[in-house]
Amino acid sequence: KQRNKMKIPKQCKIEKAVSKDKCREAMMNVLIDTKDTQAKAIATNGKILAIVPIETDATDKLGGERLINKKTIIEARKQGGIISLNGAAVLQNGEVYPVRDDLNFPNWRKVIPDEQKETYTSVRFDAKLLFELAQAIGAENHVVTLRIPGTPRQPLVIDEPKTGGKGILMPVRM
Numbered sequence: 001k002q003r004n005k006m007k008i009p010k011q012c013k014i015e016k017a018v019s020k021d022k023c024r025e026a027m028m029n030v031l032i033d034t035k036d037t038q039a040k041a042i043a044t045n046g047k048i049l050a051i052v053p054i055e056t057d058a059t060d061k062l063g064g065e066r067l068i069n070k071k072t073i074i075e076a077r078k079q080g081g082i083i084s085l086n087g088a089a090v091l092q093n094g095e096v097y098p099v100r101d102d103l104n105f106p107n108w109r110k111v112i113p114d115e116q117k118e119t120y121t122s123v124r125f126d127a128k129l130l131f132e133l134a135q136a137i138g139a140e141n142h143v144v145t146l147r148i149p150g151t152p153r154q155p156l157v158i159d160e161p162k163t164g165g166k167g168i169l170m171p172v173r174m
Contacts, residue, residue, distance in 0.1 A: 005084045006032065007055040008041050010077055015070035017043035017050035026103035029067035032085070041073075042108050049108060067100035138162070 008014065019027035024046065031042040032054070039056045042049070072089045075097075076082065084090040089097040134144045137160045144160055 005057055005082055006039065007081045007083070008052060008073060008076070009054075010081050012041075012050075012052045013077075014041050014043045014050050014052050015073045017045060017048050018070045019045035021045070026067065026100075026105045029069050029100055029103070029105070030073055031105045031108070032066045032068060033064070035064055042105070043070075044106065044108060049111060051108070065105070067103055067105060069097060069100075072097040134160070 014030055018030060021027070027044055027046065029043075033040045033042055034056065039054045041052045041054050044050070066085060068083070068085075068089045072083065072091070075095060076089075076091050079092045082092055085099060087099065089099055091097070130144075131142065134142050137144075139160045140162050
C-alpha cells in the first residue's frame with residue numbers, strides 16, 4: 001500500500017499559476033501544505049495565487065510543507081492525480097520526482113484578504129468570455145480594467161485605455 005498519498009482534483013491545473021522566472025526557484029514549484037485541517041496545493045508567480053484543496057488519507061501524515069515541481073502535477077493528472085509522498089513524489093506508475101525542502105516558498109497566507117474585515121460583492125462571469133472580450137477590444141498584454149457594478153446582476157464593464165475599447169460582459173446567473 002502506498003503511504004502518504006494525496007490527490008489534486010483533475011480539473012484543477014494549479015501548475016498554470018507557477019512562476020517561470022528562474023530567479024524565483026521556490027515559486028517554480030507547487031507547495032503542498034498540510035498544516036491546516038484542509039490540506040492544500042498552492043502556486044504563485046507573484047501576480048496570481050492559486051490555492052486548491054487536496055484530498056489526503058486521514059491516517060497519513062504528509063509532514064507540513066513540501067515543494068513539488070509542476071511536471072509532477074502534470075504527469076500525476078494523466079494517471080488519475082494520485083501522488084505518494086515518501087521522501088520523494090511517486091506517481092501511480094512508479095515514476096519518481098524529487099521533493100524540495102531546501103527552498104523557502106513565500107508566505108502565501110499574508111496575501112489572503114481577511115474576509116472578516118473586508119466587504120466583498122460576489123460577481124460571477126465566464127473567464128473565457130472575459131479573455132475573448134479583452135482580445136476583441138485590443139487589450140495590451142491581455143490586461144483590462146474591470147468596473148464592478150454596485151449590484152451583482154449588472155453587466156461588468158471592461159475598459160481598455162490605450163485603444164479606447166470598451167467591453168460589456170453579462171453576469172452569469174447564480
